[in-house]
Amino acid sequence: MFHNRPFIWHIWDGRRDGFSALVNYHKLDRANLNRLIYTYLGDRIAARRRDQDAGVAGADDRLVKALELQKKLESIRDGESPYDIYVRWKPLHQQPMGWEPDLNDGVRLNIRPFVTAGVLRSRFTINWNKDRGTNPDGSERLNDLHFMLAQKRAARAAVQSQ
Numbered sequence: 574m575f576h577n578r579p580f581i582w583h584i585w586d587g588r589r590d591g592f593s594a595l596v597n598y599h600k601l602d603r604a605n606l607n608r609l610i611y612t613y614l615g616d617r618i619a620a621r622r623r624d625q626d627a628g629v630a631g632a633d634d635r636l637v638k639a640l641e642l643q644k645k646l647e648s649i650r651d652g653e654s655p656y657d658i659y660v661r662w663k664p665l666h667q668q669p670m671g672w673e674p675d676l677n678d679g680v681r682l683n684i685r686p687f688v689t690a691g692v693l694r695s696r697f698t699i700n701w702n703k704d705r706g707t708n709p710d711g712s713e714r715l716n717d718l719h720f721m722l723a724q725k726r727a728a729r730a731a732v733q734s735q
Contacts, residue, residue, distance in 0.1 A: 580680060582687065583694040584609070586642040591635055592617045593694065598680060603650065603672050610646045614639060645690040654719035656686040661704070661716050666728040668720060682716075 582601075585593035592614055596605075618639045624632035648656045652671035660668060660678050669675065674683040685701060687693050704714035 579684070579695070579697070582684070584642075584646075584687070584692050585694045586638040586692075588635060588638050590631075591638050592642060598683070599676060601674070606646065606650050606672050610643055610650065614643050614646070618643065642692060645692050649686040649690055649692075652686070652722060654721055655689050657719055657722075658683055658686060659716065659718050659720070661708075661714060661718075664728075665720060665725060666732040668725050668728075670722055670725050670729075 580598045582596045582598055583593060584596055585591065594609060594613060596609065618636065621632055621636035621639055625636055645656075650672045652658065652669065652673075658669045658672075658674060658678075660675070660682055672686070676683075681699055684693075684699070688697075688699070701716045703716060706714060708714055
């Protein structure tokens with residue numbers, strides 16, 4: 574923890590005997606998130622399927638939880654609302670599409686998809702409502718906005734066509 578901003582994240586499926594991984598936020602890029610989803614969690618899912626076929630007690634529930642975690646992590650990677658990253662001070666065409674965190678934006682903004690998905694073991698409170706003060710243009714400092722990927726793509730296409 575660094576001032577209530579964790580940089581080592583404990584991702585888990587919600588079961589004590591289920592999948593869990595410690596992830597360094599500073600190294601968690603799209604490739605490493607894919608590695609977590611398909612290599613580490615994928616191996617766990619394959620092992621749970623083997624356990625299910627062998628009739629191991631509790632294997633069904635562990636498999637279901639691992640598959641749910643995989644779907645949530647894929648949603649974070651793809652960045653569809655509400656699992657997207659919203660950076661208040663960036664225009665729409667510069668908003669990240671999917672899991673493309675900018676470390677300079679800070680942990681508070683980049684951890685949001687994981688908190689929203691409920692895949693972190695520790696619970697902590699971060700206020701994503703509105704910040705104090707106003708933007709330079711006089712508008713409110715809203716943080717609780719989500720844009721669809723189609724809106725972000727359209728904004729990028731509009732800027733590139735200019």
